[in-house]
Amino acid sequence: xxxxxxxxxxxxxxxxxxxxxxxxxxxxxxxxxxxxxxxxxxxxxxxxxxxxxxxxxxxxxxxxxxxxxxxxxxxxxxxxxxxxxxxxxxxxxxxxxxxxxxxxxxxxxxxxxxxxxxxxxxxxxxxxxxxxxxxxxxxxxxxxxxxxxxxxxxxxxxxxxxxxxxxxxxxxxxxxxxxxxxxxxxxxxxxxxxxxxxxxxxxxxxxxxxxxxxxxxxxxxxxxxxxxxxxxxxxxxxxxxxxxxxxxxxxxxxxxxxxxxxxxxxxx
Numbered sequence: 001x002x003x004x005x006x007x008x009x010x011x012x013x014x015x016x017x018x019x020x021x022x023x024x025x026x027x028x029x030x031x032x033x034x035x036x037x038x039x040x041x042x043x044x045x046x047x048x049x050x051x052x053x054x055x056x057x058x059x060x061x062x063x064x065x066x067x068x069x070x071x072x073x074x075x076x077x078x079x080x081x082x083x084x085x086x087x088x089x090x091x092x093x094x095x096x097x098x099x100x101x102x103x104x105x106x107x108x109x110x111x112x113x114x115x116x117x118x119x120x121x122x123x124x125x126x127x128x129x130x131x132x133x134x135x136x137x138x139x140x141x142x143x144x145x146x147x148x149x150x151x152x153x154x155x156x157x158x159x160x161x162x163x164x165x166x167x168x169x170x171x172x173x174x175x176x177x178x179x180x181x182x183x184x185x186x187x188x189x190x191x192x193x194x195x196x197x198x199x200x201x202x203x204x205x206x207x208x209x210x211x212x213x214x215x216x217x218x219x220x221x222x223x224x225x226x227x228x229x230x231x232x233x234x235x236x237x238x239x240x241x242x243x244x245x246x247x248x249x250x251x252x253x254x255x256x257x258x259x260x261x262x263x264x265x266x267x268x
Contacts, residue, residue, distance in 0.1 A: 127206030
């Protein structure tokens with residue numbers, strides 16, 4: 001039997017909200033596997049070398065990192081959810097959904113986040129939501145006012161600028177990473193026109209990001225991307241950077257209905 005794709009909370013395949021607060025008992029084998037996944041997930045952070053940066057940047061990093069740690073604590077300790085790695089980063093056709101399906105999925109995600117003690121920050125749905133959500137996590141790009149830190153070429157600055165939106169910078173950095181290491185990524189873009197056409201299409205400001213661009217973002221910024229989703233069996237996913245060094249930090253995104261990304265933070 002295939003995975004139910006319904007986003008209707010009334011669907012009998014959907015678990016009751018109370019089930020998320022009180023998870024059903026697992027078998028010993030499943031519990032062992034989940035414990036191992038959690039251990040590996042945490043080791044990627046604990047074993048990562050400290051980031052380098054100036055004092056001002058380190059202060060902003062510390063403030064953001066505290067938010068990310070609190071998200072992790074609430075999901076993995078409070079709700080006892082276990083992360084699962086994203087196994088498939090191939091480029092796939094986008095899903096076409098009815099407005100009511102999207103609304104139902106958004107409501108489902110809000111319920112799940114509330115059970116975890118999290119909430120979604122408002123992210124504009126204009127085709128660039130993945131990069132907007134990433135920019136919001138890294139630089140609080142969509143905050144109405146604040147500091148003057150801006151990204152510098154070749155480095156990561158965790159701050160934001162009230163003068164311009166930074167999501168195009170996040171998109172450009174992802175594309176630069178894909179071009180720079182094309183031999184590693186090209187095989188995952190099995191689409192019409194090949195990898196070159198994929199990169200050209202992804203340059204458009206309203207082109208949807210996908211798992212491949214998320215992998216490039218994880219690799220560029222050396223962050224582990226944690227996602228709370230509306231998937232029934234894959235509700236808590238992560239994408240980790242490839243190569244040596246591990247992840248220096250986490251960022252937290254919400255994702256629903258194969259349609260929209262949002263940025264997460266703890267409930268007050």
